[in-house]
Amino acid sequence: MKSRREFLKISSLSAAGLIFGGGILDSIASNLVDTNKSFFKGPYDFTRTPTYCEVCFWKCAGWVYKDENGKIKKIIGNDLDPNCNGRFCPRGTGGVGMYYDEDRLKTPLIRTEERGKQTFREASWDEAFEYIASKMKQIKKEHGPESTALFTHGSGGKYFGKLLKAFGSNNITAPSYAQCRGPREVAFISTFGQGINSPENTDIRDTKCLVLIGSHLGENMHNGQVQEMSDAIDKGANIITVDPRFSTVAGKSKHWLPIKPATDNALLLAWMNVIINEGLYDKEYVEKYTFGFDQLKDHVQRYTPEWAYGVTTIKPQQIRETAREMANAAPAVIVHPGRHVTWYGDDTQRLRAVAILNALLGSWGRRGGFYNPEKAEVPHYKLPAFPKPKKNWRDAMGGKYNLADLALASGVCDASIPSPDMDYAIKGWIVNGTNLINTLPDQKKTIQAIQELDLIAVVDTMPMEITGYADVVLPECTYLERYDALRISQGREPSIALRMPAVDPLYNTKPAYWMARELAKKLDLQDYFPFETIEEEIDWELKQVGTSLEEMQRVGVKKLEREFDDLYFADGEDIEFNTNTGKIELYSTALEEEGFEPMPVYSPHPEPAEGFYRLIYGRAPMHTFSRTANNPNLTDLMDENTCWVNPKVAKEWDLSSGQYVFLENQDGVVSEFPIKVRVTERIRFDSIYMVHGFGHADKRMKRCFGKGVSDTQLITNVMTDPIMGGTGMRGNFVTFRTDIKKSEV
């Protein structure tokens, strides 16, 4: 518990913070927080040290074990952690490879030739920071502080984000929104007044029917969800998988619907048609909690299963049967919202259809459907107020995407390309832990934006392609060598997890906290980093919630009690939803106000031309995007992606498994490297499939250079979601270039 003395100390400092908040930030020394450091021992006193994984966003908590020589040996899940229940996934188990990767960035670098040439000289930290700070000051002087942006994916982003806010910009963005889960959040917020967030609030553990629309659980190793899916299989749950590809989970499903790609909306609308017309919906729930049922009922009349058959190639009987299966399981049914959902540009509407189906089945707020998650409230140390930015990326969007609840990475990228229509452009990028070259679609545009910048500084552990474009590269130490902000996860029970270094950083690498604070010093913003070390800040935060750094070093994870007893709706409970009508909006007033269809409609999407195949991409359980592409332990499991080709297509092109081919897309872009063909029945004849994150072009990553094809390179047609600016990436088509030989590269 919080002690009285501790409390007084905080109060006095908060008051100091308020005074400094006026903008006079010169009294640096007096604002340093004085803490007792005697117990912040080095990592070597521990046989095992707590961490949470940085290989993906699930951030499972675990223990790092070392051998008798103090070398990292293995990483094992923490039994107390609700995200992993003591079991890491292959990437987490193989996380040791990030530390041992000999191709890591080793020292700060400053570019010597033009951007993209990957030519650098080694620099001192001070020189690197001086370079970045002077450019940031210059940009601020010429264009305002708002013209510097941060792209981030990963734990260090918190500190660079703070630095940027202190500097006066809120252009802080993660590709995980507009290139991934954004449409899902907007759809669920506009329906239920609440997003899904991460880890997803899907109650898979207790579900009786799990419906997956293109979501390949098990290949995407979202650990807790995969574990719960396995538990649900044990308990006899039925799985319905909609996917043009026979995914791993399709192989475990009672029903696999091999849908024609890009027609999911038609199936979802037909399901609504059956559920409403056969009276299978949860009448009490719909009556009590929803708005717009009558309009929806009228709206879906035209979307019969017979109509949908012609569009989706799924037989009417199968559409009816699966709809009834869902209704039988209701409310313990989950029409899963997925995660990477930026496919065809009408993604918010597709996810709206998913949300509406869940509402009709009464699964939101119900056991086996969606639970109401809770997140630990950990107070942050009171800082001086951040300056108010006068403009942000939205000003460059011409009034579009008002429903986006987070900044768009693609929007910030667009706003970096000067145009006569914009009175404002972004001039400086700080990029932390995200390989934008392989993350944002339309590489040409990304590179064009980069070439227009006055500054690009990249923080990473590996020489990813994006570092090749950087003016300054800051080598971050891996998560096994650093403290980071506490992991504060939502879940059935709120929890916090600690990451501390198991070993000292290798080479001349440093943690994000230290980098951000040193940069802050150069920018006269040190008052926003009052703690000299991150340990002191974490300890202060932990003491506010009744624990301490010392305790967390021993336990790693702490579950906190739920503040509210509202995991599920109580029977007949009155609930006010955070929407315009206070109800679950089957008919969305928010979308209507913005001039969009208030209920989802089906609109057809372009189809492949003769000889072309839709490019579908996904995940492999042993890799996280391109982040793990050079990890020695994980490349040992999979060192290149393959191009899945249906045997009929293979016959037509005279392709056989193991052969390498180049791919060319609809815009004439030829893959930089060839890809190995995998002839398999698991893919439809009108599509090809590959795992995302391969085809690396930076030679400094020796294990993955030139291995496989980068799907991102072939994604030049972007179908933008007019509602929230998501970048639909599944409207690209490729053909085989068997005439180019591998040796010609």
Next chain:
Amino acid sequence: MRYAMAIDTKKCVGCSDCVVACQTENDVPIGYCRDWVVEVMDGTYPQLEMELRSERCNHCENSPCVRCCPTGASHYSEGGTVLVTKNECIGCSACVTSCPYDARFVHPEGYVDKCTFCLHRVKKGMQPACVAVCPTKCMYFGDLDDPRSEVSQILKKRKYKTLIPEAGTKPHLYFLI
């Protein structure tokens, strides 16, 4: 005591976590593995079936590898576990060839290596590393002679098969189907 493992093919997602966990637990050099994942496909699109299973040494009761070892390095150990004594192994690879499951390899240091059922962990009351890490909990390990063990219990409840039964090796790896 007869140690055995049951692997639920209905739950395995083929993620290969068992492979990495084994490598880090047992210092298996990169490029080698003591366990691996097999995907078996059947049918034509869209009538398809797939089986995923994590495989390793079957710790056979009637092991060709033990029989053919010229030095006695390959031997039966606690609970019927088949092990190789490193410093007695001359790396002749007779056992590698004799194993119908292709479960053995020559370690770069010259001796033959394979799955040990993580006997060093089992002796401490822990589960083998692959079983302990599996996110889908699709693996069960224990003593077949103990009717209360997890593995005995699950084999009583579920249908199962063994691999290449016709080889007459009496394998101790069971696949739940």
